[in-house]
Amino acid sequence: MKLLEEGLLSNKVKKTTLNKQLRIDNHTDIYDVYDIPLDCLYYNDKNDRIATWISDYKSENNCDSIDMSDIDAYNDIIEKFIEKSNPDALAKTKNNIELIGQQEYGVVLNDGRIIDGNRRYTCLRKIERENNQTQYFKAVILPHDIEHNAKQIKMLELALQMGVDRPVDYDPIDRLVGIYNAIVETELLTAKEYAITVSKSEKEINNEVEKAKLMVEYLEFIGAPKQYHLVRKLKLNDPLLELYKILKKFSDTDGRKEDIKNIVFANFCMQPEGDMTRYMRKIKKITENPKYLDDFIDEQMNTTEKVVDQIDETPKMNEGTISALRSTGMGNEFSLSTEKWLAKTESDASRNQPAQLVEKAYNILDSIDVNIFKKLNEDQLEIVRRKLENVQESINIIREELGETND
Numbered sequence: 558m559k560l561l562e563e564g565l566l567s568n569k570v571k572k573t574t575l576n577k578q579l580r581i582d583n584h585t586d587i588y589d590v591y592d593i594p595l596d597c598l599y600y601n602d603k604n605d606r607i608a609t610w611i612s613d614y615k616s617e618n619n620c621d622s623i624d625m626s627d628i629d630a631y632n633d634i635i636e637k638f639i640e641k642s643n644p645d646a647l648a649k650t651k652n653n654i655e656l657i658g659q660q661e662y663g664v665v666l667n668d669g670r671i672i673d674g675n676r677r678y679t680c681l682r683k684i685e686r687e688n689n690q691t692q693y694f695k696a697v698i699l700p701h702d703i704e705h706n707a708k709q710i711k712m713l714e715l716a717l718q719m720g721v722d723r724p725v726d727y728d729p730i731d732r733l734v735g736i737y738n739a740i741v742e743t744e745l746l747t748a749k750e751y752a753i754t755v756s757k758s759e760k761e762i763n764n765e766v767e768k769a770k771l772m773v774e775y776l777e778f779i780g781a782p783k784q785y786h787l788v789r790k791l792k793l794n795d796p797l798l799e800l801y802k803i804l805k806k807f808s809d810t811d812g813r814k815e816d817i818k819n820i821v822f823a824n825f826c827m828q829p830e831g832d833m834t835r836y837m838r839k840i841k842k843i844t845e846n847p848k849y850l851d852d853f854i855d856e857q858m859n860t861t862e863k864v865v866d867q868i869d870e871t872p873k874m875n876e877g878t879i880s881a882l883r884s885t886g887m888g889n890e891f892s893l894s895t896e897k898w899l900a901k902t903e904s905d906a907s908r909n910q911p912a913q914l915v916e917k918a919y920n921i922l923d924s925i926d927v928n929i930f931k932k933l934n935e936d937q938l939e940i941v942r943r944k945l946e947n948v949q950e951s952i953n954i955i956r957e958e959l960g961e962t963n964d
Contacts, residue, residue, distance in 0.1 A: 558597055559667050560698050569594055570698075577662045577697050581713055590662045592693035595682055598669045599628050600635035603711075605735025606675065606718070606727050610638035612734070613786035616875065632682070639679045642728065651680040663696035664717060672699070672710060673717040708745050712754045715739075719755040730772070730789040733797075736762065737769035768801050771818075778822040781874035790876060792833070793825060799837035803844050813854060817844060820857045823864040826879060827888035829895065836892075839899045846902045853898040860890045915955075922948075 564570030575590035602611060602623055614623060614634065625631045640647055653660075654677065663674025671678055671694075678694055685692040701710060719727070727735075739746045740762075746754070752762040772788050775797075781787055788794075800821050807814035821840065830836040843853050864887055871878050930938065 558669065560591070560593060560597060560665070560669060561667050561700055564593070564597060569597060571693075573695065575662065575695065577664075579664065579697065579713070580716065581699075582709060588697040588699075590695050591698055593665065593669075593696055593698070595678070595685060595692055595694060596629075598665060598671055598678060598694060599625075599632055600639070600675055600678070601670050601672060601714075602635065604675055604714070605731055605738075607635065607638040607642055608731045608734035608738070609728065609786040609789040610642060612784055614638075616781075616784050616786070635675075636679050636682060639675055642731070643676075647676055647679060650676050651683060654680050655684060659695050663694060664713070665694075665696045665698055666702060666710070667698060667700050668702060671696075672714050711739055711745055712750065715751070715754045728789055729794040730785060733765065733769045733772055733788075733794070734785045736765050737773060740766055741770065741773075764801070768797050771797050771800055771804075774818070775822050775825060778819065778868075779826055779874050779879075780868050780871065784874070787874070787876070787879070791825065791828070791879070795834040796825065796837045799834060799841060803837075803841050806844070813850065816854050816858060819865075820854065820861050823857075823861040824888075824891050824895075826864055826868070827883055827891055829888040829892035836895070839895055843895070843898045843902050846905060848905060849898050849901050853894070856894050856898070857891065860887055860894065863887055863890075 558564055558569075560570050565572070571592045573590050573592055576587050577590055578585060578587055580586075611623070615621065623631055623634055659677055659681070661674075661677065663677060664672045665674075666672060674694065674696060681692040681694055684690075719732075736751065740748055740751055748762045748766060749759050751757075752759040755762075772785070772793070773783075775793070776782050776784055776787065779787075788797075800818070803821075804814055804818060807817070821837070824836070824840070825833065844850055864882070867882055867885065867887075868874070871882070930941070933941070
């Protein structure tokens with residue numbers, strides 16, 4: 558049904574006296590709000606908020622998309638994703654709507670696809686079932702279709718759901734998937750366009766793009782391409798950020814960069830420690846010490862190759878098979894190796910610390926402009942003299958420990 562044609566003509570869709578301001582194609586305008594029966598609407602399966610849930614469904618059901626031939630069944634499936642993605646927020650919104658009604662209006666396309674308001678629509682569906690009373694979704698109806706206006710609609714969706722005045726309650730991996738799909742996979746938007754739309758800097762979005770690429774590479778590494786739900790379930794958002802920071806310090810021509818990436822991917826798969834973000838920071842310390850880096854890589858690559866062999870022998874990667882891989886003991890191999898090279902790195906740092914502190918002290922003293930003493934009064938000069946005596950005493954103690962005399 559075309560809401561603005563058949564819907565209005567049949568009186569199923571009713572224009573209200575309400576309106577909503579929207580900015581579309583850099584033009585702000587006031588749009589009418591309509592009361593729309595719930596059975597005339599359907600969820601947007603391209604909504605970034607449920608990207609990983611969609612990938613999970615496709616993986617479990619071995620399909621490329623959710624069947625839309627039965628729109629009620631389709632809506633029932635998506636409703637579960639909306640509820641699972643943030644049950645607390647859904648309950649809060651539902652209570653609010655039951656108390657004072659729908660106060661924030663949605664945005665839908667002419668064919669009934671919901672661009673903004675999936676959570677509110679979900680709440681109204683639940684209320685309608687519980688009370689057995691017809692509910693209406695209040696929304697602006699845009700005379701667009703997603704096939705011919707994909708870029709425009711995506712920018713509107715982002716502005717409405719992730720703009721400066723809206724709280725971002727997306728799971729960070731869902732957001733990464735959305736960024737990857739919009740900027741890299743479909744090239745629907747440039748990083749600059751995305752940044753402007755969500756009120757972020759282009760640098761921030763470019764960093765997110767690089768992190769999203771690592772996410773995609775990790776899934777390819779474990780033989781689970783586009784199964785983004787695995788990254789969400791394994792809670793790899795922050796560890797991916799740590800990996801991105803590590804790799805930034807290596808040039809693309811440095812062969813160790815690819816080795817480190819594969820080593821970390823294998824560690825992600827095995828999860829040597831419960832807190833993988835903290836574990837990644839240990840690896841980061843090791844990679845910052847060129848003295849031990851090559852030996853660390855050589856040792857970790859031995860276990861990484863074992864992980865790759867196990868992955869190749871696994872017919873389908875999912876939570877269950879990843880859990881089985883983790884029971885092989887290879888995670889412990891990674892952990893012992895990381896702790897060994899971390900200990901060497903930290904011991905090295907401790908030995909170098911005195912020289913570094915002495916150099917720092919020298920640089921500070923050397924930076925003093927002695928000409929300023931001519932402008933100080935006697936009290937100020939006396940303070941300087943006393944502090945210099947303290948410095949000299951510290952130097953004498955250090956020299957004694959070094960076996961030197963104070964002559």
